[in-house]
Amino acid sequence: MSLKIFYNQGVGIEFEGKRILLDPEIETKTDLIFVSHAHFDHIQNIESVTPKISSLATKDLIEHRTGVEIINPINFDYFNFGKLILKQLNSGHIVGSTSLLMEAKNKKIFYTGDICDRHRFNLKAAVVPKSDIMILESTFGKEEYLFPPVVEVIEKSINWIVEQMESGYSVALLGYPLGKAQIITKISEIFNIPIIVFDTIFEINEICRKHGFELRTQLQYSKYTDFIKNEKFITIFPNSVKYVNFLKSMRTKTPIKIAAFSGWAIDENYKQQMNVDETFPLSDHADFNGLLKLVKQSDPEIVYTVHGFKENLAKTIAERLGINAVPLNDGDSFSFL
Numbered sequence: 001m002s003l004k005i006f007y008n009q010g011v012g013i014e015f016e017g018k019r020i021l022l023d024p025e026i027e028t029k030t031d032l033i034f035v036s037h038a039h040f041d042h043i044q045n046i047e048s049v050t051p052k053i054s055s056l057a058t059k060d061l062i063e064h065r066t067g068v069e070i071i072n073p074i075n076f077d078y079f080n081f082g083k084l085i086l087k088q089l090n091s092g093h094i095v096g097s098t099s100l101l102m103e104a105k106n107k108k109i110f111y112t113g114d115i116c117d118r119h120r121f122n123l124k125a126a127v128v129p130k131s132d133i134m135i136l137e138s139t140f141g142k143e144e145y146l147f148p149p150v151v152e153v154i155e156k157s158i159n160w161i162v163e164q165m166e167s168g169y170s171v172a173l174l175g176y177p178l179g180k181a182q183i184i185t186k187i188s189e190i191f192n193i194p195i196i197v198f199d200t201i202f203e204i205n206e207i208c209r210k211h212g213f214e215l216r217t218q219l220q221y222s223k224y225t226d227f228i229k230n231e232k233f234i235t236i237f238p239n240s241v242k243y244v245n246f247l248k249s250m251r252t253k254t255p256i257k258i259a260a261f262s263g264w265a266i267d268e269n270y271k272q273q274m275n276v277d278e279t280f281p282l283s284d285h286a287d288f289n290g291l292l293k294l295v296k297q298s299d300p301e302i303v304y305t306v307h308g309f310k311e312n313l314a315k316t317i318a319e320r321l322g323i324n325a326v327p328l329n330d331g332d333s334f335s336f337l
């Protein structure tokens with residue numbers, strides 16, 4: 001058996017002469033590319049002719065977001081790749097997101113992609129297989145990133161919305177258009193009031209609905225600009241300062257209160273940075289304890305950490321769990337015989 005794991009602006013696996021790149025930032029010589037989900041930092045080089053394995057939802061979302069049709073897509077849950085068996089598993093991060101389990105004869109390699117260990121409405125928590133080698137994302141791989149339970153955050157946000165509406169305000173809820181915005185849309189569905197969704201989110205919601213994420217039909221912002229001048233409403237917008245300023249300049253019947261949803265809301269400065277009235281720490285990723293829990297569940301011999309706070313996470317995994325852990329950097333290459 002000849003197995004190599006290497007890192008060059010993305011993780012690569014070489015097994016018995018065949019190569020697969022996992023969410024590569026650049027494309028180097030390879031036989032196959034795995035695309036874990038449709039966030040922009042995971043969909044570079046999408047125009048190339050190299051076969052790409054992803055879920056069908058990820059393929060549709062990428063094609064919608066980039067306008068590029070994926071050539072040679074592979075959308076199977078199971079796929080034989082040379083002498084490796086590839087299995088896509090739900091990673092719980094956003095609609096369509098998958099992890100990849102690569103089974104060689106006597107080694108199981110588990111690449112998490114971005115991963116979330118918590119249920120959020122129709123998004124089920126990640127499936128975590130046993131593995132020998134785990135390649136783990138580290139977005140929130142620092143001790144201070146601990147999120148409250150999802151139910152608690154959702155309850156608080158609902159109470160906040162009720163308070164604002166009872167005080168005579170309309171409400172704007174902000175989140176990343178793919179991921180957070182679908183969760184916020186679900187939260188808003190409990191209110192019996194028109195929900196006006198910004199166009200990029202409206203279009204993404206339509207694709208998510210097609211792939212099984214149940215959502216009611218909402219109103220598309222560009223078609224209801226007059227409505228907000230005459231009625232009270234809840235609106236859902238992308239979370240950036242640009243849109244906060246836009247919302248504050250809008251002429252509406254009632255003044256608007258604005259809340260942003262993000263895992264980064266755990267930072268004290270986030271509210272001020274975003275210039276919003278309230279923030280809620282709702283994330284599409286596992287928090288620090290969640291990442292450690294995922295490692296325990298998968299129970300590998302070695303963990304390679306990538307992205308985010310990878311050094312700190314690797315150090316903690318080694319210290320607390322007694323599992324060998326190494327942060328991956330450009331130029332790294334490890335062979336397993």
Ligand SMILES: [Zn+2]
Binds near residue numbers: 037039093114
């Ligand atoms: Zn992501």
